[in-house]
Amino acid sequence: MSYVGRFAPTPSGALHFGSLVAAVASYLDARANNGSWLVRIEDLDPPRTAPGSIDAILCCLDRFGLHWDGPLMFQSQRQGAYLDALAELTKQGRIYACSCSRAQFQANPLYNCTCLTNPPAEKEVALRITLPSINVTINDTIIGSQTQHLADTVGDFVVQRKDQLFSYQLAVVVDDAEQKISHVIRGSDLYHQTPAQTWLQRCLSYNQPTYGHLPIITNDQGQKLSKQNLAAALDLSKAPALLSEVLERLGQTTPCALRQAPVEEQLAWAITQWDITKVPKRMQDPNAFV
Ligand code: GLU
Numbered sequence: 001m002s003y004v005g006r007f008a009p010t011p012s013g014a015l016h017f018g019s020l021v022a023a024v025a026s027y028l029d030a031r032a033n034n035g036s037w038l039v040r041i042e043d044l045d046p047p048r049t050a051p052g053s054i055d056a057i058l059c060c061l062d063r064f065g066l067h068w069d070g071p072l073m074f075q076s077q078r079q080g081a082y083l084d085a086l087a088e089l090t091k092q093g094r095i096y097a098c099s100c101s102r103a104q105f106q107a108n109p110l111y112n113c114t115c116l117t118n119p120p121a122e123k124e125v126a127l128r129i130t131l132p133s134i135n136v137t138i139n140d141t142i143i144g145s146q147t148q149h150l151a152d153t154v155g156d157f158v159v160q161r162k163d164q165l166f167s168y169q170l171a172v173v174v175d176d177a178e179q180k181i182s183h184v185i186r187g188s189d190l191y192h193q194t195p196a197q198t199w200l201q202r203c204l205s206y207n208q209p210t211y212g213h214l215p216i217i218t219n220d221q222g223q224k225l226s227k228q229n230l231a232a233a234l235d236l237s238k239a240p241a242l243l244s245e246v247l248e249r250l251g252q253t254t255p256c257a258l259r260q261a262p263v264e265e266q267l268a269w270a271i272t273q274w275d276i277t278k279v280p281k282r283m284q285d286p287n288a289f290v
Contacts, residue, residue, distance in 0.1 A: 003035025014233035032274035188213035251278035
């Protein structure tokens with residue numbers, strides 16, 4: 001099977017240091033394996049798309065020398081494919097309507113919803129997938145294996161929201177399959193979502209990519225860098241220094257002579273030296289991983 005990797009940013013703001021780490025790691029792993037590297041814009045939720053952020057993300061990737069292959073994919077243009085997947089899951093009898101509020105599930109994902117046995121009368125419903133009582137094991141190339149009991153830990157998750165938007169879980173699985181992604185390297189905030197995604201892949205008879213989850217990069221207060229906690233946008237005028245900092249965090253320390261070198265030179269070196277086993281396994285934020 002040929003290697004196809006990807007970077008799949010949500011355009012809710014400019015890239016920050018944490019997302020750059022994911023972009024660089026997925027790029028290096030693909031290139032070091034003579035693979036292709038695709039970019040997918042996860043603009044699934046139009047109100048959350050920050051104006052100008054798609055251009056800012058692409059410009060940033062370009063400035064860091066992270067040139068992608070083939071056309072970009074936009075989730076906002078993939079409604080038909082998500083509908084087909086939903087129709088298949090419905091045909092398999094796995095989907096049910098649920099009128100419970102998001103808050104009820106946020107407080108407890110295993111909240112005892114009775115919508116499966118008492119279908120709601122309301123028109124505005126979310127569609128959930130029933131999860132079986134089975135263990136799913138993922139052999140993560142960075143963190144190691146994890147086993148999750150789907151019904152007891154994940155709980156029936158939403159595939160289509162009340163506002164008709166498809167969920168990230170469904171879209172990511174459908175799009176990874178469409179783009180024939182063989183390897184997913186991404187942040188470990190998505191580590192616990194992976195067993196549910198592999199379950200969807202099984203239901204839809206898709207190939208299962210190999211997964212590797214990167215340590216979360218935290219700020220000085222130990223919080224995950226994210227647009228929500230206002231992680232600083234990257235200063236593109238400092239791209240070479242930022243790239244060598246990224247490589248350092250990934251355990252691929254650049255020789256001193258290369259630290260201020262143009263990004264293309266640093267990347268060319270990093271491709272030849274890339275060793276995924278050197279990527280630290282430990283989360284910097286211990287609470288993120290319990
Ligand atoms: N769109 C997600 C994000 O920006 C990443 C999804 C994925 O890599 O599966 O955090």
